Amino acid sequence: MKIIVPMAGRGSRLRPHTLTVPKPLVPVAGMPIVHRLVRDIAAIxxxxIDEVAFVIGDPAFFGPEVEQSLTELAESLGAKGTIYRQDKPLGTGHAIMCAEPSLSGPAVIAYADTLIRASFELDPEADSVIWTKKVANPEAYGVVKLNEENNIVELVEKPEEFVSDQAVIGIYYFKNVDELRQELQYVLENAIINGGEYQINDGIKRMMTKGKVFKTGTVDHWMDCGNKTITVETNAKMLNFLHQEGESLVATDITLENSEIIPPCSVASGVVLKNTTVGPHVSIGANTTLENSNVKNSIIQSETTIKNATLEEAMIGNKVHFDGAFKKVSLGDYSELK
Incomplete structure (x- = not known):
């Protein structure tokens, strides 16, 4: 089995946190988004897993450190890590084709801007499985249309009239991903463009016309990391899941001086808390110091210093120095408020 992860986008909606760190490497609940996504898919x-292929973007942004992090992620699963580049943002179908040498055999394709919790089994009768989530407002999503056998027969983007309540979440399984490769090759060669880009859906629709069987795999929880507010919400949800599952979230080498951690929280190695209360739903990166502060429902990254602060629904980057009484903030890397 292979996992193909297109992740070349810059994550502009999550700025300033993605000005220096690619969005899939922004930590949520103590782990970069893409690391948690790939590990969760492997568990399902x-x-x-034989190979994890990552499609990343501009080398000036996705540099050697990113490549090393992704390769180590693959190797931690006993798989080969392969890196491909998408030089121009030409759509989901184009991004997948950038990994063409890896498009053979069974594979999962997963876009690295979402997190999931799921426990279903892949249907062995299916040529492909499109992972979906039941939603209350299907008109806001791309959804699947099902026939009487519960096979997917159509993909409909933001339907004005009810089609189904199963929204496509951007994770797909193919029994033989080479079949998708062939159809996407046709899409590229014939310049089949929707929304100004080459789309995976056009390759999938061509597979459907040839009689390939598509099934749904419904996830229990689908969490987005699109912008700061949603990412903080996802952080809280993931901390709840991990706490319930008994995962150890607080490092053993932290320093607590007249301080309290209210679970669930993720607290990394080297963190120092002085006269501070954190939690619930707080993630703190390595070697960060908090003094005389009260923090809840927030994400604070590594090597940051925060003093005299009351924070809620905050997202603070790496190497930040913050001293103040602001409650709702969004600070990127290397920022200072004194």
Whole structure:
């Protein structure tokens, strides 16, 4: 089994946090988004992963440190890590084709801007499985249309009339991903463009016309990391799940001086808390110091110093120095408020 992860986008909606760090590497609940996504997919598949192929963007932004992080992620699963580049943002179908040498055999394709919780089994009768989530407002999403056998027969983007309440979340399984490769090759060669880009859906629709069987795999929870507010909400949800599952979230080498951690929280190695209360739903990166502060429902990254602060629904980057009484903030890397 392979996992293909297109992740070349810059994550502009999450700025300033993505000005220096690619969005998939922004930490949520103590782990970069893409790391948690790939690990969760591997756990659901319950079979050996041979390769994880990442499609990343501009080398000036996705540099050697990013490549090393992704390669180590693949190797931690016993898989080969492969890096491809998408030089121009030409759509989801184009991004997948940038990994063409890896498009063979069974594979999962997953876009690295979402997190999930799921426990379903892949349908062995299906040529492909499109992972979906039941939503209350399907008109805001791309959804699947099902026939009487519960096979997917159509993909409909933001339907004005009810089609189904199963929204496509951007994760797909293909029994033989080479079949998708062939159809996307046709899409590129014939300049089939929607929304100004080459789309994975056009390759999937061509597979459907040839009789390929598509099934749904419904996830229990689908969490976005699109902007600061939603990412903070996702952080809280993930901390709840991990706490319930008994995962150890607080490092053993932190310093607590007249301080309290209210679970669930993720607190990384080297954190120092002085006269401070954190939690619930706080993630703190390595070697960060908080003094005389009260923080809840927030994400604070690594090597940051915060003093005299009352924070809620905050997202603060790496190497930040913050001293103040602001409650709702969004600070990027290397910012200072004194």
């Amino acid at each position: 598949l319950k079979q050996p």
